[in-house]
Amino acid sequence: MRRAGRKLVAAQGNRTVRLVYAPPAVDRPDRLEVLDRATHRRIASWPLIERAARVDLFGGIAILSASKRNALYALRTGDGRIAMIGITRAGDRPLIGPHGVLYEDNLLVSTAGSSPHATLKLLPLATVRRELGDRAPVREPWGHVLRHASHAGSRMRLSRINAISMDGPRVALAVHDPRGACDRVLFWNVAWHFVSRLTRQVGPTCLPTHPSGGITDVALAGPRAVWTTRYGRQTRMLAASIIHCHEWVVARPIQGVQRVAGLSGDGGLLAYALGWTSRKRHTSSVGLVPQIWRGLSLARSNSQVVSVSADSGRVATVYANGTVVVLTPGTQVVKRLRVETAGAMALRRDTLAILGHGTLDVYNVSSGRRVHAWNIPASATSVDLHYGIAVIAAGRDVLAMNVDTGRTARLLRAPAQVSAEIEAPGAVIQFNVGTQGYLRFVPMSLIEARTR
Numbered sequence: 001m002r003r004a005g006r007k008l009v010a011a012q013g014n015r016t017v018r019l020v021y022a023p024p025a026v027d028r029p030d031r032l033e034v035l036d037r038a039t040h041r042r043i044a045s046w047p048l049i050e051r052a053a054r055v056d057l058f059g060g061i062a063i064l065s066a067s068k069r070n071a072l073y074a075l076r077t078g079d080g081r082i083a084m085i086g087i088t089r090a091g092d093r094p095l096i097g098p099h100g101v102l103y104e105d106n107l108l109v110s111t112a113g114s115s116p117h118a119t120l121k122l123l124p125l126a127t128v129r130r131e132l133g134d135r136a137p138v139r140e141p142w143g144h145v146l147r148h149a150s151h152a153g154s155r156m157r158l159s160r161i162n163a164i165s166m167d168g169p170r171v172a173l174a175v176h177d178p179r180g181a182c183d184r185v186l187f188w189n190v191a192w193h194f195v196s197r198l199t200r201q202v203g204p205t206c207l208p209t210h211p212s213g214g215i216t217d218v219a220l221a222g223p224r225a226v227w228t229t230r231y232g233r234q235t236r237m238l239a240a241s242i243i244h245c246h247e248w249v250v251a252r253p254i255q256g257v258q259r260v261a262g263l264s265g266d267g268g269l270l271a272y273a274l275g276w277t278s279r280k281r282h283t284s285s286v287g288l289v290p291q292i293w294r295g296l297s298l299a300r301s302n303s304q305v306v307s308v309s310a311d312s313g314r315v316a317t318v319y320a321n322g323t324v325v326v327l328t329p330g331t332q333v334v335k336r337l338r339v340e341t342a343g344a345m346a347l348r349r350d351t352l353a354i355l356g357h358g359t360l361d362v363y364n365v366s367s368g369r370r371v372h373a374w375n376i377p378a379s380a381t382s383v384d385l386h387y388g389i390a391v392i393a394a395g396r397d398v399l400a401m402n403v404d405t406g407r408t409a410r411l412l413r414a415p416a417q418v419s420a421e422i423e424a425p426g427a428v429i430q431f432n433v434g435t436q437g438y439l440r441f442v443p444m445s446l447i448e449a450r451t452r
Helices: 125-131 444-451
Strands: 009-012 015-020 031-036 042-047 052-058 061-066 071-076 082-087 095-097 100-105 119-124 145-147 149-152 155-158 161-167 170-175 184-189 194-197 213-221 224-231 234-241 248-251 258-266 269-276 284-288 296-301 305-311 314-319 323-327 333-338 345-348 351-355 359-364 370-375 380-386 389-394 397-402 408-413 418-423 426-433 436-443
Touching: 009 052, 015 052, 042 444, 052 095, 061 095, 061 125, 071 100, 082 100, 082 119, 082 125, 100 125, 119 125, 161 258, 161 418, 161 426, 161 436, 170 213, 170 224, 170 436, 184 213, 184 224, 213 269, 224 258, 224 269, 234 258, 248 269, 269 305, 269 314, 284 305, 284 314, 296 314, 296 323, 305 345, 314 345, 323 351, 345 380, 351 380, 380 418, 389 418, 389 444, 397 418, 397 426, 397 444, 408 426, 408 436, 408 444, 426 444, 436 444
Parallel strands: 161 213, 213 258, 258 305
Antiparallel strands: 009 015, 015 031, 031 042, 052 061, 061 071, 071 082, 095 100, 100 119, 145 436, 149 155, 161 170, 170 184, 184 194, 213 224, 224 234, 234 248, 258 269, 269 284, 284 296, 305 314, 314 323, 323 333, 345 351, 351 359, 359 370, 380 389, 389 397, 397 408, 418 426, 426 436
């Protein structure tokens, strides 16, 4: 295979595709524009999962080489649907044609201490189309369904999901053990269609003997996750990396005095907040989970902490007295601002979205000003924010809102209460029906189209 740098344009037949990078100061995705080759008229513009360095085109499918992770994606130019199809060697120049995608496969590596090896691989075009969903066209507007299944002997059991967290293309799932023995944390790569287990069958998460309980919450930051377990009256906070899978106890809240008020993750940053129980007043605190896997205190307050949100190397904390403090891991205060109501929130670059009393309050962090107050259902319990779009869980409904214009669309009405998070690939929605747990994925291209 030939080595080459960036290739931002490709053409085939009557179509041209072009990579368009978003300006650094603007919270918007990079895009793939689809143009009429003769007139240069723009036919479509699709958001990308991550920055791409190269593009090639054939038969209505564009293949994209990620700039940093050597991931290889396929994008269907008709509807913007994306699937990850391989891992390439750095500097590779993948090609697509009538027989499929030709690239140097770097997924497998030799034994520890040796150099990685790559194999020239041809991925048939039919396989690429299957990964994009051609064999099973999606009729539901919110995308495909993943239902978690666990095996017990020869029987198939479907387990409810206690909590979810999304960061980039990964989703962490806290999955209930129907036997009551050992809940577990799973990683789901949305674009790769791959599920792996993070927690061990025996270890700090699953003690040899314990009272009833399990995993209650989870947060994800890249390959690392932090989660909480509650057995009987004892709560603990644990963390691990999918790379090493060694579990660490990060914190032990004081029984009957402290509670875990929130977990949050983004990129390499994992944050948590400890408040006090309703029975006894105590100092609240915000902490980080560093690479050494020991809880590191970031800030303390005499006011009750309500929620915490990590983004772009910063941590925002909202307190019951209506104060929001935005900090860096070095405990430098970036901004302190007052908010109308103290509820669940999401920080995204210079924008802060907070659930009010029947409103979504949008603040500019730099100025400290509230710039919008959009009406939302009073039943709203959570909010997440990415690329100027908020996803809001309200009872059985998941709403998507453009926070600049207030335009809102309902993504899903579920048969039970929902939770939802949004990242560059799109939104992941979770709900349980009886003992079964369900996930639905909504691509960013569809969310954009419904909130423009």
